[in-house]
Amino acid sequence: MKSRVNFISGLRYRGGTPMWVWMLHRISGVGMIVFISTHVIAGFLTHVIGNDAGITINTVYESIYFQVFIYFCVVFHTLNGARILVLDSFPKMLEYQREVIWLQWLIFIPAYGLMVFIMLTRAINGK
Amino acid sequence: MQTRKITPHSLNLELFMFLLTRISGACIILFALIGMASALMMGARTQMDLGTLMRWIFFPNSFHVVTSVAEIEPGWTNNTWRIMQMLVALLGLTHGFNGLREVLEDYIKGNGWQIAIRILILFMWLFMLWAAYWLIQTG
Numbered sequence: 001m002k003s004r005v006n007f008i009s010g011l012r013y014r015g016g017t018p019m020w021v022w023m024l025h026r027i028s029g030v031g032m033i034v035f036i037s038t039h040v041i042a043g044f045l046t047h048v049i050g051n052d053a054g055i056t057i058n059t060v061y062e063s064i065y066f067q068v069f070i071y072f073c074v075v076f077h078t079l080n081g082a083r084i085l086v087l088d089s090f091p092k093m094l095e096y097q098r099e100v101i102w103l104q105w106l107i108f109i110p111a112y113g114l115m116v117f118i119m120l121t122r123a124i125n126g127k
Numbered sequence: 128m129q130t131r132k133i134t135p136h137s138l139n140l141e142l143f144m145f146l147l148t149r150i151s152g153a154c155i156i157l158f159a160l161i162g163m164a165s166a167l168m169m170g171a172r173t174q175m176d177l178g179t180l181m182r183w184i185f186f187p188n189s190f191h192v193v194t195s196v197a198e199i200e201p202g203w204t205n206n207t208w209r210i211m212q213m214l215v216a217l218l219g220l221t222h223g224f225n226g227l228r229e230v231l232e233d234y235i236k237g238n239g240w241q242i243a244i245r246i247l248i249l250f251m252w253l254f255m256l257w258a259a260y261w262l263i264q265t266g
Binding site (some may be wrong): 078 | 152159180185223224226227241259
């Protein structure tokens with residue numbers, strides 16, 4: 001089967017919030033599997049084999065930029081996954097899926113924002 | 128990008144993984160809640176900062192709390208937590224690598240590439256399970 005849309009015209013598709021959370025779910029999922037796999041390999045190298053390469057990988061992993069990104073992936077993927085689970089179990093709620101997504105953001109913003117605020121203030125203060 | 132081929136009305140790989148993704152996702156959320164409740168009962172409220180508690184909730188491994196818990200033994204590292212970690216690792220890695228397979232298969236064309244990616248992901252999944260197993264044994 002030949003591809004009918006390219007990436008740019010795909011982005012122009014006006015799917016609204018359900019499309020954007022679908023994309024973010026994929027990005028956050030791939031982000032987690034890549035970075036957490038790297039972190040597990042780093043731990044494996046440090047604690048099982050006793051190689052210093054693991055410490056180098058974890059130094060990058062533990063930097064504030066990675067932590068802010070990974071925390072976004074974890075919290076967003078969890079909340080969005082929970083929403084998918086609920087909507088799949090109760091398909092009648094699909095009628096209100098946009099409202100459920102707003103509710104999801106309402107939980108996400110304080111859960112993520114507060115934590116990032118604490119992480120950034122600690123990073124700036126050098127703790 | 129192309130539409131996914133679906134064979135309905137039988138328990139094929141896609142349906143099985145669809146169910147597994149939902150069940151494992153729900154289980155991981157449940158394990159996270161158990162981990163959080165147990166950590167608070169073991170004194171995390173006074174011992175831990177928020178980041179350490181988050182790391183522990185995500186994966187209840189003693190390496191994740193070594194910086195802030197004064198006495199690691201015996202509450203934070205025992206066989207209950209090792210079993211918990213193995214369950215989280217097994218479900219999480221299966222969930223994650225299946226998700227990676229689904230994302231990649233949306234962007235590849237041709238059966239040869241599909242088989243190649245499935246074999247590659249199968250080996251990555253097995254390797255990560257093996258690495259996680261040995262890491263959990265030491266923690």
